[in-house]
Amino acid sequence: MMKWFAGALAAGLLASGAAHAACTATTYPYPLANGSTADAGQVTADLDCAPIHGLANWSGNVGIGTTTPLAPLQVNGVANPPTTTSSTQNGMMYVGGQGGNGLFVGVLSGSPYSSWLQSEFQNPSAGFWYPLSLNPLGGNVGIGTTSPANILDVEGSTTGNGIKVGNAGGNYGTIFDDGNFHIKNSANAFWIDTGDNSSSVNINSTSAGFVLLATGGGKVGVGQASPSYLLHVGSSL
Structure with a gap:
């Protein structure tokens, strides 16, 4: 026994067997309103045939919890x-x-x-x-874009929109691009930490190019958390 809520049920449900004989189906041309009880507003189509393995073809939209579905299937x-x-x-x-x-x-x-x-x-x-899992077999995932060009493509509609990473304590960091690439935390600071005393951090490990620091006029501290000079090297070094 199959229960149909709304829409039109077309004939053509296929039953098992060599002949694949079609079951007789009843067409309900009008949407059905939900009632006040669990089964109110439902119509039962009693299909007297062998087990079904075909398809039910509907015209119009189907609504669960609504009498005015806006899509082929709407659940309210x-x-x-x-x-x-x-x-x-x-x-x-x-x-x-x-x-x-x-x-x-x-x-x-x-x-x-x-x-x-x-x-x-x-x-x-x-x-x-x-x-x-998203796209476990392959393909790109887009946030803010319908045509992602990479495995994860995040695009904001305004300057400064990007990725926010945080924890339950309210600490967070953001990654975004507004013509320049930014990585910063909620205190407008940036940390690179290996988390391991025996590991190292490599910046521009190639044989060419430059490393530019504080190009906006700030100060650089080495072993010094609050540098007072353009280059302030801590006394412990």
């Missing part, structure tokens, strides 16, 4: 952020596997009105969050 629900404490996620759509892992899709009801994706176990309170 309660807008909420993802939860970590409930046994039921707040998403409006879910695509999952038989093992309980899947992808939830939702939106926020307040500013900045973000849409969200969360790959996880279907019970959020269990605390199992899974990776989310």
Whole structure:
């Protein structure tokens, strides 16, 4: 038994078997409004045939939670952020596997009105969050562009838009290009750190070219966090 919510159901559902005989389908030409109870507003098409392995062809749009769908499939629900404490996620759509892992899709009801994706176990309170892969077989990913030229292509619409990387403590850094390439943190400082006392940092390791520092008139400190001169070398060196 199959339940159809709205739209027109065309004949041509194929049943299994050598002859692939078509099932008899009923056409419902008018959109159906959601009712106040769980099954109100639904029409059941009882297809008396062998198991179906064909396609159902629809004309018009299909709406779940709305009587005026704007796209071939529109799903409306309660807008909420993802939860970590409930046994039921707040998403409006879910695509999952038989093992309980899947992808939830939702939106926020307040500013900045973000849409969200969360790959996880279907019970959020269990605390199992899974990776989310984009183009795992290849291809480029674009943010702010419909024609990405690299594996990850980020393009802003205004000067200064770029990539922001931060942590839960409120510390963050930004990378952007406004004709010059910028890397800085929230305090307008820039750090390069290997995180390992036995490692080194190489800047322009080729045999040609120059390294330019403080070309805007600032000061350079070596072993000195607050240089007082154009070049201030700390006494410990």
